[in-house]
Amino acid sequence: MIVDYIRIGNAADDSLSTRRLKSMSVVILTVIMCMASAFFLEPERSIVYRALDVTVVVTILIGLYLLHRSRDVETVFYFFAPAFLTVQLIFMLLNGNREGDVLPFLVTPAAAVVVLGPKRSRPWFGLCFLVMLLLPIFDGALPEIDLPINQTSANPSGSLFQSPLKQPMETGEGLAMTLGVFFVYFLIFSGYRQLEAARELILVQKAQIEHEYQRSERLLENILPAPIAERLKQEPDKIIADDLLQVTILFADIVDFTPRATLMRAPELVSFLNRVFTHFDDLADRHQLEKIKTIGDAYMIAGGMPEPRPDHAAAVADMALEMLAVTKQISDEMGETLAVRIGIHTGPAVAGVIGTRKFFYDVWGDTVNTASRLESYGSPGRIQVSKETYEILSGHYTFEERGIIDIKGKGEVQAYYLTGATTRAPQ
Template structure:
């Protein structure tokens, strides 16, 4: 029974919103809620008059009940214009409050309903219809002043006692204040909801930017939008990793399985990059690129990259055991000067260029399955802390004959 009642109540509140979205839909829902509130105020007034003297107060009873029925027509106007129902509701409320105030005078306190009605203008019309909002507020205030200054006694056909007017006053003022409080509360709640939504969007944007760009680079872009960001780094270490036999593997895997496979493995590599304080530059297919010593200088950049390379091999072996199949990496590392910067404006990304990058890529592509291949430059930096196995001279495209080494692990104490 409760669910049925709740469903019907929601259907009534949402009536007329089918054609609208966003602010217009919320405005119509607010108008429908006001219809319920104004109707809920009219009925007790009619009962109050009926109990006091149905014969003497038949005119305000009929007027109040007629207004209660007329309020129910409001949702039917939404289909014509998202503001039509709200304008009708406020106009009818103005007629009701002015008529009752004229009949029972300012001594009844009913004219405070005019102020309550004025507070609903912004909630109904919003800031996009400032003229309507301002007009409704000014009209409500003007009517309030007119009643307060001119309607000092009840109309001649209304015969009520001073006690009735006192009771009416003490009922009207709290009711009007409660109505105003509800409107103010609603306004602050909407503002708070909007602020929370903006904060969530800001946090999401910040997190997205942090994932796309290194922190210092993202900070520069926010401080200087549109500025070209390019830095030269005299000392850096570049790592390229590639999954051995990935192309044949990809040919017999479904797209979902393939993407899931790469995502699981590369997520582990992302975690390793964070662990060692390195900057993941990009992934390209099954290739994974990491840089050390940038965008901020790191004296131990080569050591960090070497440790990550060893961890990548260990993590890949662990992943292979979990998958129940053979998975190997080819890893190439080289150290030297590089140039780094941000490319693009709509989809900016941080990239690295230079001979060091090209050489690191060659170390991977001309490497050995399951091995970490490094140049003599990188070995010279690392040889005090790591063990190496000499591969010898290898003809590298575009580089000629190079003495290359395999990184095997940390030097045992």
């Protein structure tokens, strides 16, 4: 119950420091209210002083209510601080510097730094500084006023400003308190500015770390497929190896690249390859296929991995057809012939990550070898597919039967040329 009371101003989205500030405010206000209540119960307390005690208690209760309703400690400060300082100033004019009446003028500017920040705390410092500086002068000019309601055994005449118990603030004491206001505020102000500078530095460093983290994430995702990268982050020491029941592999090779490369300077050669492969990368992204690697002028992609998908063969076929269109477009722009050979095969494979410093996601198996051979034994500007791929796409794509070809390491293989699409292949 006490904990719930202390947390009456807390909001769900408050930071830890804000929660602490609000809880501390509740505790301080409660302590002041208890002190005012204790003063009210003193037997020799006059009606005037008790009225001021009640004012303090009512002001605090309203402040606590505002904190509970608004959840904003600044609202409470702007309400409570002027009212409380006014009451304390009246106490000091009536009673002098007794019972720590001067303390609120020392503490309020420091509290303003914490609640409002250094910049907005300056008016509060100026106010309290002037009060402490001018109070001795103003106190000496107060008139003699006697009120019956202010009579007590210690003040039989009911003197309002010249009570026998009053301890007027002398000029030297006022100067000392003025300096006290200055030094307390200066220490808190300087400390808080340093704290803010440290927080800003932490935020900058945090932003830099976040930027570097995002950069590392992008680099990792450029190297590895997103699902594989996530698995690697979750279990960095675990070997990643997957048996894939059916994938479609595509190999593409630029025809007559070696003679072309001998005629190009290094920057021209790299620029040429980058231009072609960037177009291929865009196609792979559009068809949600996985680029595996480039080897020289060879380009390899896979469908149905790392996450299985039912239309992997159709997606690879669509990309292959668009690769031919892209190379024709580049040829027209360059004013010279550019052609690619493409080979496609569908079947089981094994995929995984190799390396401990430079990670590399690759795929192995007879399916990969067959697709590579189909590309090598293909024709410029044509897409050669295996019988397995043909049977999956048949009826939804157009083909030209090439017949039986003798492939090194594979023997005789039935091959087809993919020539176009009729309707989208079934899912």
